[in-house]
Amino acid sequence: MKALNALKSSIISIAIVLIILIIITPLQPPLLDFLLMLNLSLSLVILLITTNITTALQFSIFPALLLITTLFRLSLEIQATRLILSNGGNAGEVIKTFGSFVIPNGNIVIGLIIFLIIVVAQFIVITKGAERVAEVAARFTLDAMPGKQMAIDADLNSGLITEEEAKKRRNDVQRAADFYGSMDGASKFVKGDAILAIVIMIINIAGGIISGVMNGGDMSTIMSTYTIATVGEGLMAQIPALLISTATGIIVTRAASEDNMSVEVSKQLFSQPLVLRTAGIVLILMTLIKGFPKLVLIVLGVLFIVLSFLVDRKQKKKTRPSQQAVQKLNAANSELERLKNPENVYSMLEVETIEMEFGYSLIPLVEESQGGTFVDKVVLFRRQFALETGVVIPSVRMRDNIQLPNNRYVIKIKGEKVAEGTVLVGSLLIMNPLGDDFLIDGIDTIEPAFGLKARWIPKEKREEAEMDGYTVVEPASVMMTHLAEVIRRHAEELIGRREINNMLDVAKKHNQALVDEVIPAKISVGELQKILQNLLHEDIPIRDIVTILETIADYAPKIKDTDVLTEFVRQRLKRTITHKIAPDGELKVLTIDPNLENKITSSVRSTEHGTYLAIDPDTAQKIIDNLSEQVNKFNQAGLTPVVLVSPAVRMYFKRLTEQALPDLCVVSYNEIENDVKVMALGAVAA
Structure with missing residues (x-):
């Protein structure tokens, strides 16, 4: 087994060494026949692979394989030339057969013309075109890399993909750039091989004539023998080269798709019955032109018309109600019968925590049976x-709603609509990271999650959009990003007593004594819920439930106000808060004037139900106006505003500014790690 694995790992090295040996070692005609047919077979296999892959990266070894096959073909051409010149034009049965087949009745001129047409067609049409496409694809793929990387990062940050999937997609982007860069250079191998074929043809004919004349042969026989051998050798070299050139052109022009090339061609070329019918009618009308072959035109016209009707019938069959749709209709009728009993209506009164409703056109994005990936x-x-x-x-309840527009969806929290959006199935959403206008035609819209300027474009323009550096998002990803943002904004509403008890059950597995000490001896489950909701309200993770319970155990005997307890918990979670707002160890902040701090402190009032801030409206408005001005300066500089205050003021300052600036981050000195470098860039005054 080890010997077999070692042989597999070094098979290419062995093959290259053998090719080099073929170049310098004389071969007998039977062995050359075998190698020529092997070369033709390998070229055919490579061509068939390129037509059956869905993306170019599935055959990423192609550039290196192109070099090896070209080298192999060159070695065979050298051997064939050696035999032609040294063996009286006899280079094996394969070369002789090909030469005789192409040169009818010994007509040398026709054979040479056919050979030259094949070589020139390969060189000018296929190889030159593939070389240009590879060059352009390499440049555009490299230009599109930043946009693709940003799209991957956006999906990762929104939770649409895992870290492993992100790594795989980044690797695919890098491999695509490397592949097209390699193809740009590798296509020149085939170009050089076509030029070499013409040179070898001239050498074989000229050398054969000189050799035959020196041996005293008849000129007519010499020309016939060596020309047949030369054309046969050229065809056996250039037919595989033509197959490889065609494979090169296919793979560099192949866009990513769900099926192989044959299926895609049949889908796209024969998907318009009206076009096929029109073509058939035009062909039949062309029989009126004098001199045109009427029978051929009639046969082709009838063929196109029949094909158009077959395609039309197939498409109509697809649009008929499926068995699954009929089953849904029957289920709906059964549901109506069930709801005639008033007792069954009570089951509908339960409110779902998170719910999404979809218009009819969006169902394929959700239904897994129809290929939907949203779930x-x-x-x-x-x-x-x-x-x-x-x-x-909690689980997200998903249902269709016929009252919604076809492309509309609604997100509900506890039965009430909190957000909605529109997506176009079969299109792609593009956003410009630079904020410039879009250069691709489409339908302008607003990205629903963050309110960014965006545009819907057809799927066929995906490659163009990525090459232009736009962020490209699938419709299902647009909905998922919007849902994720809504859940983050309403996280505090999603944690009820049931979720609290589940968290405590998990904590009990390793901290039974701590949970029993705190719940319900020092605070109730409801009070713990309020503390956790306070933390989530300001986007503080509650994953470290042990630290939260330990802090409550320390302070709950003296403090009964859950808001104040939340402040002490925040201070214990300062490492989490610091890593969230200052991941690089530097924090640019706004501070507040000491006089303002004193005014806020003196305005705090205590009651039996807790504490609140009693400050006159004029002063409050001045504070908010001044704060908004400072926050705008941070935003214009591309910075996230953070307000740093004293621990005694933090809670009240947050409440004061929350209505006007709900997303503003307000932290106290005790919530920042000591090793963080803090830079004050402004101050808020009354």
């Missing part, structure tokens, strides 16, 4: 969200 994306996001925040969100 899988939701599952991946639940895992990612749990790892980030410590909250396991």
